[in-house]
Amino acid sequence: MSTSTLSRRHLLQTLGAGSLGLATLPLAGCALPSAIADGGEGEAADDELTFLISNLDGGWVPSKSAISSYEANVWQQLTDKLVHTDADGVVSPWIAESWEQDADSTEFVLHLREGVTFSDGTSLDAAAVLANLESWAVGRPDDELAPVGLFPGGTYEGAEALDPLTVRVTFTAPTLSFLPTLGYHGCQLMAPASIAASLEEQSDLANQIGSGPFVLDTWAGNDHVRLVRREDYDWAPEVLGASGPATLSAITFRVLPDDTLRASAARAGQTDIAYTVNPQVLDSFTEAGFVIEVPRYLGFVHGFSLRTNVAPFDDVRVRQAVTRGIDRDEILRTVFTDAWESATSWLQAGVPETTDLTELFAYDPGLAAQLLDEAGWTDRTEDGFRSKDGTELGFTIYPTPYLTGSVPEAELISQHLGRLGIRVSTQRLDIPTWTERVTNDPEQGISPVTRSFVDVGTVAGVITDEGEDWFAVGSSDEELVRLRDEVAGAADHDERAAIVEQLSRHVLEQAYFIPLEQNVQRIYVQSPQLSGITFNAVAIPSYHAARKDPS
Secondary structure (H helix, E strand, C coil): CCCCCCCCHHHHHHHHHHHHHHHHHHCCCCCCHHHHHHCCCHCCCCCEEEECCCCCCCCCCCCCCCCCHHHHHHHHHHCCCCCEEECCEEEEEEEEEEEEEEECEEEEEECCCCCCCCCCCCCCHHEEEEEEEHHHHHHHHHHCCCCCCCCCCCCEEEEEEEEEEEEEECCCCCCCHHHHHCCCCCCCCCHHHHHCCCCHCCHHHHHHCCCCEEEEEEECCCCEEEEEEEECCCCCHHCCCCCCCCCCEEEEEEEEHHHHHHHHHCCCCCCCEEEECCHHHHHHHHCCCCECCCCCEEEECCCECCCCCCCCCCCCCHHHHHHHCCCCCHHHCCCCCCCCCCCCCCEEECCCCCCCCCCCCCCCHHHHHHHHHCCCEEEEECCEEEEEEECCEEEECCCCCCCCHHHHHHHHHHHHHHCCCCCECCCCCCCCEEEEEEECCEEEEEEEECCCEEEEEHHHCCCCCCCCCCCCCCCCHHHHHHHHHHHCCCHHHHHHHHHHHHHHHHHHHCEEEEEEEEECCCCCCCCCCCCCCEEEECCCEEEECCCEECC
């Protein structure tokens, strides 16, 4: 294999050996888990859904700052939300059946639906909503229970019950993001007893009580979660088109880490849904009559956030060179399919405030080399990599375990940057190790991002030290702070859109964020017998109205 070009064959092998041959792959030659290959729990009745997922090891504490998309598939069936936010960011009633807000968007009054209960019999009333709002906005830091990272906690002043079914929420500044963010999967309604539980107790899914259309039957570590229908459920959002209990009697999420085996099980009819399979095999499934869902969500594109206090990313010229040294068109041609599109900003194209800023990060290896020269990386090691003052220019990428294709993509990027004289290593990690090594390690300078949100106003909460401080700039970048505050405090959508464009331009000019492609993080290969599945603003499905035709 050439050292300058990562071959398509090698990339596909990295994605999953033999996966391109799926259409003709004999199932007898696959080592499918016995529970699936022999029927077992993988062979469900006509009113039960089976769902193969690559892992469920992200944990079950709902108030953590970012809920994994894997666990979110389960949470969406167990819990409800105050509002439903769709893929276009449109908000409609759910548990909050109506609301008012003042002209400044600093005060909101929520009117709750009567008769809603959690599965333990507790009323989902104003007192329960107050407990949830406090959990989302403030958390319990002393107990290591974080607030929800994209909830507008920075301007949250408090909430009060006006009566048993009415809640008033106030903010210290205009907060346009409040209502749509109530439909974010981090803002799932939990019973007060679950919220009051300790971190250890919350880590047990059996202690997590929601008000959703399904309830927990059994679960076992990173093995499976089985849900059964809640027979008295009758408060689904009208926009989903169904009322009363769910049509399905049960859903079983079973963990099968191997991409190829999940795909093979789907083709053999041994599961109803296979989640996150190799993008390169999707055409073969379409030709065989399967339904392929690759929903794009509202949020950030797939890319890298860079910590500016970690070398070599402490030099803006190096950050800009890395940005300009990545050939995104080759990534799309080699790793993904026509369902993927190149990034046009650091925000997904579906976000209403997104504008096309491609010119700020377009592939330009000549400019990248010039920037590295200007930054003083002009010496070379024996291996041909750039160096300065005896230090080699390089870093390690840990591909995100939340995105199918991230490993071969990272390997291809290492080839691109290697041509510029940057040594880039790649290392694949499981979710717990990746979180420790990347998300929670301030010494790791480059971090993959696959993050959703339902309203652009919440972006202000991640970029400086008043939030998650993605770029490790604290409050040192006065322009970033100004734009952060103006986005968060805008009272008018048109006014905010203009500020978001300024903020996006500044982030990209400073190369704080390196966009790659539009984020298609969730891939669902679905049996043609399924219907009635809907997706929300962050591309998580609801199975309340799902049906299975007899096979």
